[in-house]
Amino acid sequence: MFIHYFKYCFITFLRKKDILFWTLLFPIALSSFMYAAFGNITETTELAKPIPVVVIHHHNDPIFDQVLDVMSDGDNAILKLKDMNEKKALQALDDEKIVGIFYVDDKISLSVKGNNLKESVLSTFLDEYLQKRETMNFTNVYACRDKLKTHGTQDNLVSSFYAVLAMSSLFAVFSGIDQIYCFQGNLSSLGARRSIAPTPRSIIILAEFLAGLFFQFLVSSLAFFYMKYILRINFGDRILEIFPVLLLGNACGLSLGILIGSLSFPKTLGGKLGLATSFSMILSVADDLCAPSVRIMIEHNYPILNRLNPATVMSDALYSLNVYDSLNRYYTNLFYLGAIAFILCLVSYFFIRRNRYANI
Amino acid sequence: MPIYNLFLKILRSKIGQLITYIVIFLCITMIFLAKVASPSESEYKNIKLTVALCDKDCTTESKLLSKYIKENTESYNINSFKKETIQDDLFFRSVDAVVIIPKGFSEDFIKKNGNNCIDTYSISNTMTSNMMKDLINRYLSTALAYSNQGHSLSESLSYAEKISKIHAEVNLVSKKSSTFTMRYYFFSYLGYIFICTAFICGISILKVLNTRKLAARIQCSSYHFSKKNFEIFLGIATLGLIIYSVFAILSFIIIGQSIFTINGALFFLNAFGYMVMTLSLAYFFGQIIKKDVYISAVTNIVALFFSFLGGIFIPINYLGENVLKISHFLPSFWYIKGCEFAENYSNGSIIQTFHYIGIELIYAFVFYLAAVTVIRMRYKDEL
Numbered sequence: 101m102f103i104h105y106f107k108y109c110f111i112t113f114l115r116k117k118d119i120l121f122w123t124l125l126f127p128i129a130l131s132s133f134m135y136a137a138f139g140n141i142t143e144t145t146e147l148a149k150p151i152p153v154v155v156i157h158h159h160n161d162p163i164f165d166q167v168l169d170v171m172s173d174g175d176n177a178i179l180k181l182k183d184m185n186e187k188k189a190l191q192a193l194d195d196e197k198i199v200g201i202f203y204v205d206d207k208i209s210l211s212v213k214g215n216n217l218k219e220s221v222l223s224t225f226l227d228e229y230l231q232k233r234e235t236m237n238f239t240n241v242y243a244c245r246d247k248l249k250t251h252g253t254q255d256n257l258v259s260s261f262y263a264v265l266a267m268s269s270l271f272a273v274f275s276g277i278d279q280i281y282c283f284q285g286n287l288s289s290l291g292a293r294r295s296i297a298p299t300p301r302s303i304i305i306l307a308e309f310l311a312g313l314f315f316q317f318l319v320s321s322l323a324f325f326y327m328k329y330i331l332r333i334n335f336g337d338r339i340l341e342i343f344p345v346l347l348l349g350n351a352c353g354l355s356l357g358i359l360i361g362s363l364s365f366p367k368t369l370g371g372k373l374g375l376a377t378s379f380s381m382i383l384s385v386a387d388d389l390c391a392p393s394v395r396i397m398i399e400h401n402y403p404i405l406n407r408l409n410p411a412t413v414m415s416d417a418l419y420s421l422n423v424y425d426s427l428n429r430y431y432t433n434l435f436y437l438g439a440i441a442f443i444l445c446l447v448s449y450f451f452i453r454r455n456r457y458a459n460i
Numbered sequence: 461m462p463i464y465n466l467f468l469k470i471l472r473s474k475i476g477q478l479i480t481y482i483v484i485f486l487c488i489t490m491i492f493l494a495k496v497a498s499p500s501e502s503e504y505k506n507i508k509l510t511v512a513l514c515d516k517d518c519t520t521e522s523k524l525l526s527k528y529i530k531e532n533t534e535s536y537n538i539n540s541f542k543k544e545t546i547q548d549d550l551f552f553r554s555v556d557a558v559v560i561i562p563k564g565f566s567e568d569f570i571k572k573n574g575n576n577c578i579d580t581y582s583i584s585n586t587m588t589s590n591m592m593k594d595l596i597n598r599y600l601s602t603a604l605a606y607s608n609q610g611h612s613l614s615e616s617l618s619y620a621e622k623i624s625k626i627h628a629e630v631n632l633v634s635k636k637s638s639t640f641t642m643r644y645y646f647f648s649y650l651g652y653i654f655i656c657t658a659f660i661c662g663i664s665i666l667k668v669l670n671t672r673k674l675a676a677r678i679q680c681s682s683y684h685f686s687k688k689n690f691e692i693f694l695g696i697a698t699l700g701l702i703i704y705s706v707f708a709i710l711s712f713i714i715i716g717q718s719i720f721t722i723n724g725a726l727f728f729l730n731a732f733g734y735m736v737m738t739l740s741l742a743y744f745f746g747q748i749i750k751k752d753v754y755i756s757a758v759t760n761i762v763a764l765f766f767s768f769l770g771g772i773f774i775p776i777n778y779l780g781e782n783v784l785k786i787s788h789f790l791p792s793f794w795y796i797k798g799c800e801f802a803e804n805y806s807n808g809s810i811i812q813t814f815h816y817i818g819i820e821l822i823y824a825f826v827f828y829l830a831a832v833t834v835i836r837m838r839y840k841d842e843l
Contacts, residue, residue: 118753129761133768140780146586178590193633196777209629212504217587219630220507224591226628228598234626237605241574244593247560248550248581256551378480390488396552423547 101299105307109279113315119274123316127268127323131261135331138257150180151218152198154189158205167229168202178221202226252336252422256392261333262418263389266411268323269349270380272316276357277372279308284362284452287369309354316350317343336422341430345417348437352410353380355444362451380411387411410440463669463678463688467695470665471702477660482706485653489646489714504630509556509592512538512549521566524617528599528624529559533592546581557582557592566613574604599624643715644803647727650707651734651792651799652767657703658738659745659759662696666746667755700739704732726802726813733817733824734795740824744831747838766792776800791823 113119143149155168172179182189182198192198193213200222201211210226212219232238248254281287283304285295294304324346327333335342360376381389386409388395395415399406406412417433424430511533515526536555539545549555558581562568568577578596582589602623606616640648668674669692678688708728711719718724745758767773769783770792779787787793798816805813 118757121753121757126757126760130764133764136783136786137768137774137779139783141774141778144778146583146588148585148587148590190633207629209631211631211633213633215505215507215632217507217591219504221587221591223504223506223628223630224594226630227626228594230628231598231602231623231626235602235605235623237602239601239605241597241601241604242576243569243574243578243596243600244580245576245578246582246584247579248547248584254551254583256553259552374480381484385487393552393554396548396554399548419551423551424544429544 102303102307105299105304106311109308109311110315113275113278113312116278119278120319122274123268123271124319124322126271127264128326130267131264131323131327131331131333134260134264135333138260142255142257145217148178150177151200151221152180152182153200153202153222154182154184154192154198155202155204156186156189158203161204161208163233164204164208164229171225178225253334254423255334258333258335258422259388259392259395259415259419261327261335262415263384263387263411265320265324265327265346265418266349266387266414267380267384267389268320269316269346269414270353270356270383270411272312272350272353273357273360273376273380274373275312275316276354276359277361277369277376278357279312279354280358280361280448280452281369281372283308287361309358312354313347313351316354317347320346320350334422335418338421341421341427342418344434345414345421345437348434348441349410349414351441352437352444355441355448356380356410359444359448359451362448364451383409383411387415407436408440410437413437413440461691461694463683463691464694464698466669467665467692468698470668471661471695471699474661474664478657478703481653481656481660482710485649485656486710489649504632506630508532508534509588509595510534510536510554511592512536512541512546512555512558514541514558514560516563517561517565519566520614521569521617522561524614524621525561525565525596525599528617528621529596532595532624550581550583556588559592559596569600569604570607570613574600640803641718643711643718643724643727644799646711646715647731647802648772648796648799650731651770651772651795652763653707654703654731654735654738655741655763655766656759658699658735658742659762660755661703662699662739662742663746663749663755663758664752665695665699666692666743667749667752670747696739696743700735704735707731722810723802723805726805726810727799729813730795730798730802730817730820733798733820734791737791737795737820737824737827740827740831744827744834747831747834766790769793771796791820794819794823 150172155165168179168181171177172181182192184192186201189198189201193201193211196213199212199218203209203211208226208230210222212222282290283294285292297304321343324335324342328335328339356379357376360372360379363372366372366375385391386394386398386405389411395406395412398412406416413433413436417430417437420429420433421427511529513526513529513535515522536549538549538555538558541558541560546558550558560579560581562577562579565577577600580593580596582592599617599620602620603613603616606619607613611619679685715724719727741762745762749755749758769779769787770790771779771787772792772795776784776787776793776796794816798813798820801812801816
């Protein structure tokens with residue numbers, strides 16, 4: 101009987117287009133849009149790449165020319181010299197094709213169009229040249245010892261994809277609601293028929309919970325494979341460890357759905373779905389889905405909220421796998437996810453146990 | 461006008477969803493508005509890196525170095541200097557770099573000729589990491605030069621600090637267009653929320669009106685076909701007017717004075733063109749969507765597609781070259797172009813705004829034609 105319920109519950113889920121859309125197609129579409137939009141952002145705003153500049157000579161300064169040649173040559177070049185006259189250079193600056201114009205006059209000056217990081221790099225370079233010329237000291241010192249060594253990516257945009265995976269797992273809430281809707285005699289006719297069936301309720305609940313969990317786990321894994329192998333998002337090199345996170349994350353989503361489904365308010369399926377959507381979206385937004393740094397802001401001010409939010413716990417587990425050498429934080433997060441799922445199931449049990457209907 | 465009345469009756473039942481989307485929009489807008497940078501200044505100002513500093517040496521020399529770093533950066537109070545905390549703050553970009561002056565710095569500095577005497581944590585190969593290292597290297601290089609001339613280390617560091625005050629003349633040619641105000645962000649996010657609200661309400665209503673039984677009853681009644689279409693058009697126009705008015709009122713409340721300017725008027729004109737396009741697109745999808753389940757799916761996919769690739773969520777200049785090629789085919793791209801023009805307009809011709817509105821209206825016309833084609837095909841099939 102257990103296998104019978106498991107099999108048919110799984111087949112039912114495969115045929116529910118709305119659940120398939122929200123748990124599989126929506127995360128895939130969202131991650132694709134994010135990938136297309138964010139793909140270039142780190143390169144544009146953070147990475148140290150040669151900055152296009154133009155030098156306009158009104159006087160000769162051979163030392164500055166020599167320094168410019170050194171700084172625009174090799175793998176660590178910070179400048180990309182472009183050759184154009186002043187009029188064209190000003191137009192290029194206005195069109196943002198170049199970032200700055202160095203004017204070599206009695207003194208050297210810089211013209212820029214904004215107060216951003218690239219402009220600051222140029223101004224710092226010129227400051228350094230003027231300071232070194234003042235002391236006639238052109239030797240270099242390498243005082244800084246780099247201490248940050250991680251095996252994963254340091255590109256924080258990956259946290260948006262963690263959030264999408266977490267959201268996809270939390271959307272298991274729809275499956276949970278669907279299960280409880282088809283189980284409770286006061287909610288659906290199928291539930292009413294099941295209430296009088298001779299099969300023990302514990303078997304039905306267990307079989308359907310496991311079928312739902314298996315289905316959601318497969319769906320989340322598909323979304324993960326899509327991000328990893330099609331979009332080529334860097335999730336680090338600990339891939340196998342990601343699956344327990346997905347499994348427990350889905351268990352949390354499913355348990356949350358069962359809890360919402362077993363609440364006496366709202367009474368209609370639409371109301372329950374609305375509550376589930378709003379709640380899971382709030383949890384996902386708190387996990388950096390819509391804007392970066394929300395999670396770290398909550399962590400700094402109300403860290404307990406991040407421990408209670410399954411989406412944040414999932415993202416933190418994926419983040420710790422990517423960044424830390426030690427697995428302690430990863431295991432702690434797995435424990436939190438397991439505990440959240442268990443508590444939600446326990447509370448739901450108290451709501452739905454020993455339900456008897458005089459009439460339906 | 462029975463069909464128009466029916467349209468309004470169904471619309472009233474969707475008020476809850478409409479309010480939900482408005483609240484979501486306000487929340488997202490508030491999150492983004494909290495991050496809006498202050499308007500550009502007329503004078504150039506170097507960006508200061510955010511640095512967490514720990515001086516473990518606590519000698520006169522290390523204190524001079526700390527003072528120099530603090531003067532030239534924004535200080536960040538990190539919770540602890542444990543590796544995990546540093547990694548967290550670096551990953552989430554709360555801090556650009558963490559600098560630790562180790563014990564024995566003053567002795568190591570002379571012994572090692574200034575090399576490898578400071579521990580730093582930063583994201584490698586980034587502009588901020590290079591700038592921070594450059595800031596320290598430059599200072600210590602000058603100090604070393606003075607030290608080699610026979611000065612004591614603390615004297616050399618003081619000289620280096622004086623030299624570090626030499627700055628280049630940097631001129632700001634004009635205001636950069638990538639710095640936007642709250643007004644811009646409000647109107648650009650309207651590009652997302654217009655689609656969500658118009659689709660959720662419009663498509664649901666059109667789906668009801670296109671229900672086989674209801675459509676057949678209207679068709680066999682004495683009610684004229686053109687009159688029916690006119691009333692549907694009137695209903696859609698009313699829906700657009702309601703959404704537009706709600707957000708216009710919200711813009712007066714949230715943005716305030718700066719909306720009552722010529723720039724504000726350009727924003728409103730541009731938003732009007734986009735609203736017409738959105739209604740036309742909703743009309744098109746209203747003809748092809750048969751089940752309730754698909755409404756929210758289509759709404760979310762279209763709204764997110766237009767927003768991510770059209771420059772609503774991510775500024776256009778951050779989009780890659782290939783993405784930009786696709787973006788040119790999206791009405792949201794031209795809407796954002798219109799918003800940028802309205803934001804940066806100071807004087808001269810406003811014809812550019814009408815150019816962008818024209819493109820939005822062409823899209824509206826294309827979507828309308830597509831919807832009419834679907835209707836005609838459906839009638840042919842039914843016949």
